Amino acid sequence: MFYRLSGVYHTDYVSDSRIYGVPADRNMAAFCLIIGLAAPFIIPSLYLNSYMLPWLIWTAAALGLNLVTGWAGQLHLGYAAVMAVGAYSAIHAVRFGVPWEIALIIGGLAAAVIGSLFAFAALRVKGLYLALTTLAMQFIMDWVLTHSAAISGGSHASLQAPTLALLGQQITSDTGYYYVAFGWCLLVTIFMLNLKRTGLGRALVAVREKDYAAAILGVNSFYYKILAFATSSFIAGVSGALLVATFFFLAAPEQFSVNVSIQVLAMVIVGGLSSIIGSYFGVALILLVPGLVNSAVASISQGLGVQIGVETLAHIPNAIYGALIVIILLIEPLGLGKLYGNVRDYLMVWPFDQIRK
Amino acid sequence: MELVFLAELAVNGAMTGLLYSLFAIGLVLIYKASSVPNLAQGALTMLGAYVVLAFADGLGMPLWVAIPLAAIVMFGLGFGIERVALRRLAGRPVIMILMMTLGLDIFLRGTTMAIWGATSASMELGVSYEPLFLGDLFISRIHLVGSIVTLVLFGAFMLFFRTRAGIKLKAIADDYTASWSVGISVERGVGLSWALASVVAVAAGVIWGEIQGVDQSLSLLLLKGLAVAVLGGLDSILGAVVAGIILGIIENVGANFLDPLVGGGSRDLIVAAVLILTVMIRPHGLFGRHDIERV
Numbered sequence: 001m002f003y004r005l006s007g008v009y010h011t012d013y014v015s016d017s018r019i020y021g022v023p024a025d026r027n028m029a030a031f032c033l034i035i036g037l038a039a040p041f042i043i044p045s046l047y048l049n050s051y052m053l054p055w056l057i058w059t060a061a062a063l064g065l066n067l068v069t070g071w072a073g074q075l076h077l078g079y080a081a082v083m084a085v086g087a088y089s090a091i092h093a094v095r096f097g098v099p100w101e102i103a104l105i106i107g108g109l110a111a112a113v114i115g116s117l118f119a120f121a122a123l124r125v126k127g128l129y130l131a132l133t134t135l136a137m138q139f140i141m142d143w144v145l146t147h148s149a150a151i152s153g154g155s156h157a158s159l160q161a162p163t164l165a166l167l168g169q170q171i172t173s174d175t176g177y178y179y180v181a182f183g184w185c186l187l188v189t190i191f192m193l194n195l196k197r198t199g200l201g202r203a204l205v206a207v208r209e210k211d212y213a214a215a216i217l218g219v220n221s222f223y224y225k226i227l228a229f230a231t232s233s234f235i236a237g238v239s240g241a242l243l244v245a246t247f248f249f250l251a252a253p254e255q256f257s258v259n260v261s262i263q264v265l266a267m268v269i270v271g272g273l274s275s276i277i278g279s280y281f282g283v284a285l286i287l288l289v290p291g292l293v294n295s296a297v298a299s300i301s302q303g304l305g306v307q308i309g310v311e312t313l314a315h316i317p318n319a320i321y322g323a324l325i326v327i328i329l330l331i332e333p334l335g336l337g338k339l340y341g342n343v344r345d346y347l348m349v350w351p352f353d354q355i356r357k
Numbered sequence: 358m359e360l361v362f363l364a365e366l367a368v369n370g371a372m373t374g375l376l377y378s379l380f381a382i383g384l385v386l387i388y389k390a391s392s393v394p395n396l397a398q399g400a401l402t403m404l405g406a407y408v409v410l411a412f413a414d415g416l417g418m419p420l421w422v423a424i425p426l427a428a429i430v431m432f433g434l435g436f437g438i439e440r441v442a443l444r445r446l447a448g449r450p451v452i453m454i455l456m457m458t459l460g461l462d463i464f465l466r467g468t469t470m471a472i473w474g475a476t477s478a479s480m481e482l483g484v485s486y487e488p489l490f491l492g493d494l495f496i497s498r499i500h501l502v503g504s505i506v507t508l509v510l511f512g513a514f515m516l517f518f519r520t521r522a523g524i525k526l527k528a529i530a531d532d533y534t535a536s537w538s539v540g541i542s543v544e545r546g547v548g549l550s551w552a553l554a555s556v557v558a559v560a561a562g563v564i565w566g567e568i569q570g571v572d573q574s575l576s577l578l579l580l581k582g583l584a585v586a587v588l589g590g591l592d593s594i595l596g597a598v599v600a601g602i603i604l605g606i607i608e609n610v611g612a613n614f615l616d617p618l619v620g621g622g623s624r625d626l627i628v629a630a631v632l633i634l635t636v637m638i639r640p641h642g643l644f645g646r647h648d649i650e651r652v
Contacts, residue, residue, distance in 0.1 A: 075452050125640050127451045128394050132583060134638045136629040139580060143626050146617065262459055269456045315470035322464025326442055327458060333446065333453050355406070 006352045008202040018106065019193050022348070036182055037262050040175040044125055045156030049174045049247075051288060055179075056185040058287055062267040062279045063188050064235030069265070071229035073208030075123045075131040079236055079264050081105045081141035082118070084256030085110035087239020088246045091251055101166060106233040107241040115233020119226040127212070138258050145253040164245045184242055188235055192276050204228055205274075260294070266321075270328045271335050276336020285324060285336065290317035330340035358623035366610050375504040376568075380561045381597040382510065383554035388467015392403035393443060394451075394583075397460040399576035400465035401555055405431050406562030406571045407473050415438040420482065424563060428556045435555030439548045460509045465496065466576055477572035477644070480563060492523075494616040503564040505541020510560060511598050515644070526550060530592060580625065584632040600643060604631055 005023040010016040020026035032087065040048060065079050090107030094100055121133040145152045154161060164171045171180060195201040203224045206214035211221040244251045256259075263286060271282020294317045301308045332339050380402060387395040408430055412423035446454050472526050483501070489496045502535060517523040528536040529546040537543050538590075565575055589596025608627050613622035641647040 030556070048648055063587040069452065075455070121636070123610075123638055128455070129587075129640050131455055132587060133633055136580070136584075136632040136636075139629040140633075143622065143629075147622065149404045160378065207629075262463075266456065266460070269453065273452070307475070311361070311476075312471045315467050315475070317466030319464055319471055322460050322467050323620055325460030330442065330445055331454060333449055354553050 002146070002350070005348060006351050017197050018223055019197070033186075036186075039182075040178055045174045046243050048059075048178050050347050051179050053181045054243075054247055055283055055287060056181040056268065057239055057247065058264070058341060059280050059283045060181075060185045061186040061239035061243075061266055062271065062283050063192050064232040064239065064272075064349035065191065065264050065274065066268050066274060066276075066279050067195070067204075067235070068232040069191070070272075071195065071204040071208060072225060073204075074119075074225060074228065075120065075127065076134050076229075076232075077139035077258075077265060078118055078134040078141065079232075080256040080258070080260035082111045082115040082233045082236040083240030083243070083260075084141065084145060084232075084253070085089065085114045085240075085252075086106065087251050087256070087261060088145075088159070090141045090241035091159055091161050091244065092151075095349055100164055104238050104241050108237040111237025111240070112230040112234040116226055116230045118233075118236060119229035122229065123222055123223045135261075137257070138261050142253060142257055152251070152253050157252040161244050161249050171246075180246055181242060188239075189276060200227070231309045264323050269312050269335060270325060272337025273335065275337025275341075277340060281336035281340065285328075286321065290321045293317070293320050319341045361493045363610065366613055367606050368491075368494055368614060369497065369500065370609025371602045371604040372500040372504045372605065373609060374585070374601040375598070376500065376561075376564060376577070376601075376602065377581045377585045377604060378598045379503065379507040379510065379557070380513070380566060380578050380599060381540055381585040382507075382594055383557040383561065384559065384586040385591060385594050386514075386550045386554045388586070389594075390526055391443070391447075391529075391547040392613025394456050394458065394591070395551075396579065396583075397438075397461040397465060398454065398558060399579035400462040400556065401431070401558035402407055402562045402578060403571075403573065403575040404434075404469050404562070405555070405559035406464055406566035406575060407469055407478075409559065409563055409566075410480070410571055411473075412476055414478070418649040424559065428559045431559050432552045433557040435552035436548045438555075439551035439647065444544060444547075444552070460580075462576070466573065470573060475573060477570040478566075479570055480566040482563065482567040484567065488491045499567055501562070503568070506560055506564060507598065507601075510557065511594065514594055520624065522549065531638070542613075547626075580632075581628050584628045584635070586642075587632055587640075588635045588642055590642030592646055593644035594644070596644035604628065607631060616644070 003022055005022060008021050011023075022030065032269075036043075039052060043052060044299050061079075061083060065076060068074050068076050071121075086107035089110035090100075090103045090108075093103035093106045096305065098106065103164050108211065117138075118134055118137055119135070122130055149157075159339045164177070166180065169176075171177060194203075203214070206217060206219050207221045211225075214224075216237075240256070248255060267282040267286045269282070270280060270285055271280070272278030294313065297308070297316060298313055374553050380398065383394070383398050383401070384395055387393055387398075393645065405427060407425040409420070409423050412418050412426050413420050417425075419425070436454060438461065442457055443454070446457055451597045482502075484499045484502050487498065489501065518527055525536070525541050526546050528539075528541055530541050535545075561578070562571075562575060565578060581604070585601045586597055588604060589598070589600030608624055608631075611627045615627070619626075635642060
């Protein structure tokens with residue numbers, strides 16, 4: 001009734017490979033697009049800049065990690081390190097006098113080169129051992145960042161990002177930052193939506209399911225693993241650079257520490273592996289909910305007159321963030337994307353499934 | 358470079374390494390029984406130390422009462438964590454299990470900090486800080502005590518694996534399904550391994566809490582513990598002890614040479630490098646079981 005369908009019944013391959021299997025999905029995507037475009041005029045700029053903008057950029061980053069973890073099935077615990085490479089290369093390029101458009105691509109390419117180093121670990125081991133190796137690489141990268149004054153300015157220094165300018169326009173307004181983030185997130189989303197329709201996407205899925213079996217089918221699993229790492233690292237690099245250019249305005253090693261790697265992985269897994277809409281949900285949940293709950297707790301305790309210590313309040317978001325991961329994994333290990341899919345599938349055939357019973 | 362100085366570095370490194378082993382034994386116990394890499398072991402260690410302090414300072418008990426009580430509490434907590442969080446994920450891809458332990462790690466750390474605050478507390482174990490001279494070698498007393506605790510625990514586990522419960526755990530570690538079919542309660546065995554790992558975490562928390570103070574930095578032992586566990590082979594307790602000594606010596610001697618070159622802080626670098634090299638060259642570690650993968 002809601003989807004005006006009684007189920008999805010493909011009769012040819014063309015309809016099966018459409019991005020939107022159901023017209024209602026396409027309509028909803030168009031609706032979200034319009035909301036996204038109109039957001040600066042609807043949403044107060046405080047919320048736009050402190051909630052919407054980080055949400056969109058982190059979603060782009062999470063989609064990049066989803067490419068390598070969800071599609072290609074390679075565990076990656078060093079994603080923040082790759083983002084750092086992109087951010088620092090782009091900023092240094094701009095300070096050197098390169099225009100921002102090219103600097104962003106330089107950042108992405110530099111991240112892709114370094115990110116491919118992670119892939120060499122993936123050629124040798126997989127699963128748990130790959131996760132541990134990438135984790136160790138993240139620690140090495142942290143160390144390099146904090147100890148090389150040439151890159152980051154030293155352990156407690158931060159690097160000022162030059163003013164963002166695209167297509168000859170200086171971007172300084174909140175609306176401008178928002179549209180940059182929105183555009184990048186849209187670009188990555190369109191890329192990911194189309195990925196499953198391409199040979200690349202199918203090869204990645206084959207490698208994920210069983211790399212030996214994929215090799216027997218003629219899919220060069222080494223090549224596709226490296227390609228997956230490089231592509232996702234490119235997305236990571238540009239996202240990292242944009243995050244610094246439009247949100248932090250400063251680059252510091254702590255912004256790309258191991259905790260951030262874990263956070264992005266949590267976004268991807270809570271959202272659902274290889275689910276695009278799930279990544280949007282996962283980022284929203286991990287990024288926004290702990291802060292919201294914390295301010296709710298603070299205001300409730302004030303209302304009730306109960307004193308909660310400053311330190312306690314400072315650590316409640318962390319506890320909630322951990323609890324969210326645990327709870328989502330217990331309820332639905334396939335993440336929020338799967339939960340959404342369940343609701344959608346139920347509504348799709350409602351009320352016809354009621355008649356049959 | 359005098360030989361005595363080098364020997365002193367090596368001996369102290371070996372003892373620090375044994376303290377890493379103390380931490381790593383917890384990881385190995387859980388991995389052995391259920392193939393779950395417990396990334397929450399750092400948070401458990403931290404929590405163990407805080408629970409001991411809660412009994413000792415909060416309720417005013419002497420430490421020799423507080424530590425066993427904390428061990429009992431953590432034993433139950435370990436069982437509980439396995440029952441509530443991990444059992445439902447059995448058979449899921451390793452990435453979800455990994456994420457679950459990471460989530461537990463974040464949750465336990467956040468909750469501990471929210472309850473007890475982030476200021477560093479001291480353990481007051483009563484080990485003197487007087488230097489101990491063994492011939493010409495200078496040795497830290499607390500590290501010596503910690504190494505002895507590690508070796509005693511190692512011996513205790515060796516004995517434990519000869520008891521009925523221990524043999525069951527060995528059977529579970531060897532083959533999940535086969536032990537199921539001969540009537541071993543696999544769930545209870547895995548739960549027991551979590552409980553024992555939590556008790557080990559109390560021991561590690563007490564010793565490390567005495568050395569560096571009880572605060573959030575206790576959970577940072579995770580990387581070193583992982584490196585030790587992987588180097589020794591993730592499913593070998595003997596491996597954890599031997600690898601701890603090796604890593605400790607490499608780290609202490611290596612850092613002494615590298616620190617002046619790179620401007621300090623090379624310890625983490627060495628540990629990460631050892632971890633990567635181990636995985637690249639010999640993923641199953643020194644004493645671990647080499648699994649063959651079939652398509």
